[in-house]
Amino acid sequence: MSVQNKHFLNTAPTLVLDSLEGLARLNPALALDPTEKVVYVQSPDRSKVALICGGGSGHEPAHAGFVGDGILTAAVCGSVFASPNAVQVRRAIDLVDNDKGTLIIVKNYTGDVLNFGLAKEQYAALHADKADKVKFLIVGDDVAVGRNQGKIVGRRGLAGTVLVYKIAGALARRGSGLDEVYNIAEWVSSRVGTIGVGLEHTQVPGNAPAKSHLGADEIEIGMGIHNEPGHRRISPVPPLKELIPQLLEFITSTSDPDRSFLPFRNDGSDEVVLMVNNLGGVSELELVAVVGEAVKALQGTGVTVHRVLSGSFMSSLNMPGFSLTLLLLPQKDESSAPSTSLILSLLDEKAETPGWRWTSGSVPPSSIPQPSGSGSSASVLGAGAHRLSAPDPAAFVAAVERACKRVIEEEPEITRMDTIAGDGDCGLTLKAGAEAVLQQIQKGAIKGDDVLGAVIQVSQVAEKEMGGTSGALYSIFFSALAQGLQSSAGSQSTTSDDIWKGAISSALAKLYTYTRARPPSRTLIDPLAAFVQSFPNGFPAAVKAAAGAADATKDVEAKAGRSAYVEGDRLKKEKVPDPGAWGVKAILEGLLG
Structure with missing residues (x-):
């Protein structure tokens, strides 16, 4: 590193x-x-x-x-x-x-x-x-x-x-x-003990540029706050659930006469205050994950955690690491020690300083409260929904399978495009969605004799498995498509070109209420709009128009989506189509076969 x-x-x-x-x-x-x-x-x-x-x-x-x-x-x-x-x-x-x-x-x-x-x-x-x-x-x-x-x-x-x-x-x-x-x-x-761990040393402003001290998959336990070497190095980097117990053992152990500094009893009677300290370069996302693992590890060994503090309290510039500190509170039989209630009340008192972090002033829960019930209310089709079948149910499912496999095949190319035009995750996001849809087909949740249910399943997959902007856009479109199918079908029980025409037009219109992107925008909207507009000319012609619109995004100035944040000259030089648009192209060409 x-x-x-x-x-x-x-x-x-x-x-x-x-x-x-x-x-x-x-x-x-x-x-x-x-x-x-x-x-x-x-x-x-x-x-x-x-x-x-x-x-x-x-x-x-x-x-x-x-x-x-x-x-x-x-x-x-x-x-x-x-x-x-x-x-x-x-x-x-x-x-x-x-x-x-x-x-x-x-x-x-x-x-x-x-x-x-x-x-x-x-x-x-x-x-x-x-x-x-x-x-x-x-x-x-x-x-x-x-x-x-x-x-x-x-x-x-x-x-x-x-x-x-x-x-x-x-x-x-x-x-x-x-x-x-x-x-x-x-x-x-x-009564305080601290152990630190780092991914790398830090560099002092004004000094010569520092070189890497640790390997790409190596951490150092026991590093000081002035770049002093630690107690030992570990490779590969262990997951937190394995690392945190090792760190806490340094503080709580009483079996090592050279390192047993605190009078832990390790018999279920120990009570502590936990401080998780950011040494400067750890993201808040990671640091709070450390908090969770540390609390679980302590509670799992019978230690009562009375308070948890988290944040940067004593850093080492921007060192990518953290330290764990335990304050061992007095036992009930320590008559000469200050009371636990006094120590905690002093710790809880508000301080008028920028550096002191918020604390709850309470014991962390041993289990996290969670909602009761069966989950999402949108998991099943409403009782009043009209059942709609494809003319050839088997061909419908086969087309969806082809579309998913085509997206998976295109993932490396879409990822390459997105590393230039975005944040590099578009291909993997689409692949995750495609793989999840294939799993739903294997489970029998997507069937050709229940087109509405299939479309809603695809919408839910996009929402749960893809996430982000792409997941939201796909989920909105397919949710709106299900609504459009119901209104366009009327009393009919089998889909037709006219039903699909009305449904995709209304779905695009509803999608427009949630995004400002309009063609040409160098987004997935470009091929999607081209497909909808050309659908009256037949499905093959609509897919061809969508493919052309996707390819044309390489010459379009980015106005929305991930590419809007990329320097314009670079996009012109690289001449790559929009990754999201290319994903729509892959889906439609897969459906066509």
Whole structure:
């Protein structure tokens, strides 16, 4: 997998400050010291404990995105993946000076610990009367780094840090003293574990273009948030239902003395908060699928999940990966621990910050509510519908089969056209519909002695199996065709050319009420309209006219459909017909035989 080396920025050196200025405009309650790159609450309540965090930039929304009422009072920002210096940190301590004291929370990275720690000690030396008013907490929640490997530097600080300062920030807002806020934060930091996984490393803006570190079918477990290598690589990429249990095992296991950091009992009594964190480059579609699998995996092992948080909390620029964090809540027999209700209430409290994501404040369901009943009301023909047969029922079914097989044969060519003129899926979409219709024929659901039922079956296949724009257009047309057949047939029980003529004309007219495309439009409307208009001249002549209209789309300027979004000169150069139009041509020629 290739590394994304392009970025949206003015210049690499100004990116951090540009971002902080944007954040301050996003949240008017914030102020910014541009020289020291400190974001802070403009008018803090100085009768309450202040919280400071920070570190290298590139992990947004951490930490500046969590500055605001209810979480952090200030964040100190270094360059991308580089710790801020002690001067910057001292400036933050001065800016949040208050009556109750300040808690500094840092991720366990050497640069952060040294610079924030140095600032604390320098501040204490300069303000001896306030030396006990500043406390320091290091969070190391990574479970990928074992005790032997990290015996000197300790575990890395990852997304679990956000849970620590969210809970501590809410407690500070309630008016608790410095010691109480520190003690709760320290307890939470001792109960969080995080494991990350990535498809590839990330590239730092301004650095030389990065090369791929992982194979096309390879992932890395335990990657850090600064491109540090992980614990191990896996190939091929496993499905989520296999990957997620492996990741959770890193956090919950108590059988590995080198990596068992949290006191899970694994006896059905464990209760947790789950955080699914986007490391920057995972789509929301995939991330929420991770959420579902993680909740199922935990519940399947007897772990009670009290809360679920999902989104970007601590990223690594645009790294295509995610991390799982568990906060192990106190057991009922842990008398010295804070109560579960207190921890959850602090976590649930609203925070006035751009970075904090919505949470339900409730336990996720063990099963998903679903509607009752038998499904679609359009699955069978109404009782009052007129039964209509083809003159030759067997020939009718044979024609439908030919049309489906012709579409399947044409799929590679239609796909080739669509990779140039669209998004590349038209051929496969039509093939899926054709294969589903063939299955309905094999089941006996499409019969020549029930033309109305057959047309409705085709409509439903288009709706369910094709989907997208093409599926909707085909489904509307065939639904309208069924209506047209009923009205054109009257009391007749067998189809005729006149009945089909009236039916397809009314179907096209009804389709026009749902699309603005009119021939020539470089869409499937072009051959369909040509077929309807030429049908009075006979079926073969109508198919020939449709084929000509489909071929002519290669010279038509795109006005609607997928091709309208493709650069016009490219379409003219490639000279490919519209893929959707070619699909209609294939269907009609298959019907003709």
